Amino acid sequence: MTVEERPVNAGNDEPKDRFPVGMRVLAVDDDPTCLRLLDTLLRRCQYHVTTTSQAITALKMLRENKNRFDLVISDVHMPDMDGFKLLELVGLEMDLPVIMLSANSDTKVVMKGIAHGAVDYLLKPVRIEELKNIWQHVLRRRKFDSKDQNNSNHPEKPQGSGESGQGNLAGGNADKNAKQNRKRKDQDEDEDEDCEDNGLENEDPDTATQKKPRVVWSVELHRKFVAAVNQLGIDKAVPKRILDLMNVERLTRENVASHLQKYRLYLKRISCVASQQANMVAALGGKDPSYLQMASLDGFGDFHALNGSGQLPNAALTSLPPAGMLGRLNTPAGLGIRGLAPSGMIQLGRAQNSSNPINDLGKLRPVVLSGNRNGNLLQGMPTSLELDQLQQSKCISRIGEFSGRNEQTVFPVAGGFSETAVTIGSSNNSFLTVANNPLMLQGHPQLTQSRGLRNPSSVNIAPRNPEPFDIGGGVSSHVSDQNRCNDNWQSAVPLTGFPSNSIPLGTPFNHADLGHSNLTDTISQMGSHIGNNPLDICSTSIVPAPLQDSRSDMQCQANILIGNNVQHDSSKFSNFGGLGNNLDQSLNGPKQRWEDHRQDYSTNSNLLFSSINSSLPTHGVVSQLTQRLGQNTVVSNQNVDTSLLSQSNSGAYLLQHNMDTPIRLKEEYSLEQTQAQNGFISNSCGSLEDLMAAMIKQEQQEAKLMDGGDIGYEVYPLRTFPNGIYSALLSFLAMYPVLFPTIEHWHENPFKPSEIR
């Protein structure tokens, strides 16, 4: 092929006139025959060829003089060094275009080569026609480089930077961008070919006039973004400031603004989901343990299945929306919230208890990893938000199905709970495990109260690492350890595989012990639990006490383990602290309000809110748990009723991924549409308060019907459930399947806008 191209670029030390001619190619292949053939063909193309049969030698040559070659053609399979390795090193060290050569046409292999940075992948036997064109890679690379230099140096190098393989702003996509740019340009303006406006650098039309290269928000980039947002605090996180903090070259304010827009939508959705979850939980928790059981077991089962891939976006957690963000979102302006402000719903306080095993961060985190092979692999991955996002969207839609109500409703404050995961239930140690989310947890020392707790010590808040994956060794084992779960509630349930039977559902209530555990607690806990990052989800079991004692009272035992969102990797998440502060601020006011209104909902209800003090040291430090107990909040230590665990029956269906299941169940059990009277689902968007009130009401009604039978442990047939509760249950269960969407997905996308919308 003849090349009539203009000189590649004036600045180079190479002869440009006949660019392709004399292009210096380093050919590497351990097979002498192939190497010779390759050499011959390359020479025919008038390239300047250097050959070597050893990858190591090639690397050495390249290192000795980085400017000695223009392009490298390497075999994939070589004894001394894997072609991919060579490719990687070359990419990192000298940023030369590398073409992989192999007889293996397996898509995966090719994909791998490209993924590692190969500009092309040629199949053996290589043909001269293919080699004739390889110069284009060199040209393209040069163009990009020059453009890069002219415009500015961007930190994230296109091919090279080893640290952020994925963080390339545009680099990795240089070629692609070039194409895209050209396209756009052609459409728009036209004079691209001559665009001389760029002055000397007009060499490439792309650079001058075009629209900006499309920014790919890699994990790395997104992480920076999140860090910046967190650092600023959601309220102050505006594009310009974020951009400044991110300090990423070539990234524009517009880019950030766009991403911020998406991010906000995401947060919004999260909060919405959280609300739903909370509602669901409330509905479920209020009535029968069986609900929970099913939910828990089934849900876990699903998780397990979903996690089959085993890959979790470790970074995902880092993305958790800052509390501040939620607060903002919750504000009417931001979300159009109904009812009380989200913050108002949260009671802050804290109690510290380091004794609890739960405090062991390792335990919690492992959960996430448990099913997974390697936590490390996950590092650098997008935050868990993504997961949540997925959940949300699906969840919402599911709810719509079940309830037949509008799906798009946005939940107000409930969002505050969204991120919190609460584990209720316990064996000896009652405790609530709240996997919290940064959003909700603010430490309010002054609020700390243990009142109502029989065993204050049992309540512990353990800092939870939002980014489980960051954790080094030891993490993975934890989750999978079912025994631990069984033995101690505190152990979080591994999301990846929740053996239904291994999960403690909850502890039966001891009526004597129970004072007035309130529905609110249950709800909040449940909601928290669900809303929480899937990874952090601990086994949750809520066993509402029978209505015996007081029909109006919702009894449930809850143990809360609150972990803070602080991350081990301070560098990544140091920002959350700031967020926490924001949350704190926002919560203070509302908190009071909540208190004021609390009684309105139920005289007996007590709110138990836990919060994490973001200021606390994240590592290994026991978080402080705040609890507000209206009247009697009893955390009784009961023996876990394992029998409950085994009762996952039909509930399992509910958790099925396929959409059909929920529907089928509905039919099977003759579920009625959600009834307004129940209020639980009737309005998915209702405020938590509303939900609670509805729940209480429902409970009272139910109590009358049931006549106080002791059914603490009894499992109710689904069909016996009130419609509202049933619907709620379905919705709740429906959410699990989506908790663990394809994790791989997130590897590439920090968070999915689509999920947001």
Place this chain on the structure above:
DNA sequence: TCCTCAATAT
């Protein structure tokens, strides 16, 4: 000038 939202482009 900047932010946010919505439309548009890819």
Place this chain on the structure above:
DNA sequence: GATATTGAGG
């Protein structure tokens, strides 16, 4: 359909 960019309005 998902996601980034662009444009308009405040």
